Amino acid sequence: MTSTGPGEGKSFVCANLAAVYAATGLRVALVDLDLRRPMLAERLGLERSVGVTSVLLRRASIEEALQPVNDDNFMLLSSGPLPPNPADVLSTDALAEVLDELANDFDIVILDSPPAGMFADARQLTSLVDGSIVVSRHRHTRKGPLADTVKGLRDVGGNVLGVILNRAPTKGQGDYDQYGYSTYQPSDRTAKRVKS
Template identity: 35%
Template structure:
């Protein structure tokens, strides 16, 4: 797991993340997309890496950005940013500590990270609580963009719960690993709770082949309620 958008901001992969950011910003012209849930159908598809690098691109764009680790069962966000996970979201929600912005600042300008914190015995109940809803509403008053990293949709209900508080959901799909029916089922579960699915990111493409061209497939729903497709072609390697 690497913050390539921070360490190599001019790399082709970083440019792909910027394209993703741009597509998100243009996915809803009527309502600003401010709070974004990033999830996947199953584990190991790279959603935390996608969420982290996407958050960096928003911060680089001048947005005061917060990334929130809501995967309270298997948190990984603190590892990417080399932070302690002793105090985080769970500790704030149960009142053990108060939220102080300066404690969650990162080396990336404009970017703040709230790790998951102590693993609670009741993650779903905590995330669906009134305290969580109020906390998120307060954060929206402070930050331009909030990225929420959640557990996989098919494992637990957390992503569905959190999608109710968000302006949209990004579904990460691992190339060559994700089961097609699992991804479709994840989409259906999100739609059952009226989540606005902004698009899907195809992750872990094989870029080792000579002259390989990567395709970023993105779909969104317009104001007419119809599904639209958009394909971005990007050359990653040419050796």
């Protein structure tokens, strides 16, 4: 999962998509690979101190670094301590091995990557995933940069599965003060309306 730039809601969409998959009974690993502005641990109320970078530096095993979110079907691998050069970390063979291990242990692995429109990191990751989804924000993302982001991913052999339009109005065309999302809460088995 990537975006053109910051503020598109990529981490929000990742967390909700992972929760929906987990609610169906699938085992889901959500991995925070945005090593510049990691958001997932904070959003989910979990620790960021141990995560991807800890595993890559062999300071923790994958099992030690994974944290349950609500239940054992939904696990987070947070970013861990931020490295001085994220692009170098994301191009290592060790990361490919970590992702292969997660793919063997989970039904679905969702990567929250850096914005592909700003950093090469997300484009580097395309060789490690089955497909990429670009998150765009209604009335925020411009068509030109969005088209360039999709083209950039495809130019390096990426399989772009589609674009998600985030924060689209739920009422009439000009009504922008009410954004609603239905999210599944596995802990209580109810759907709730939440505001982003």
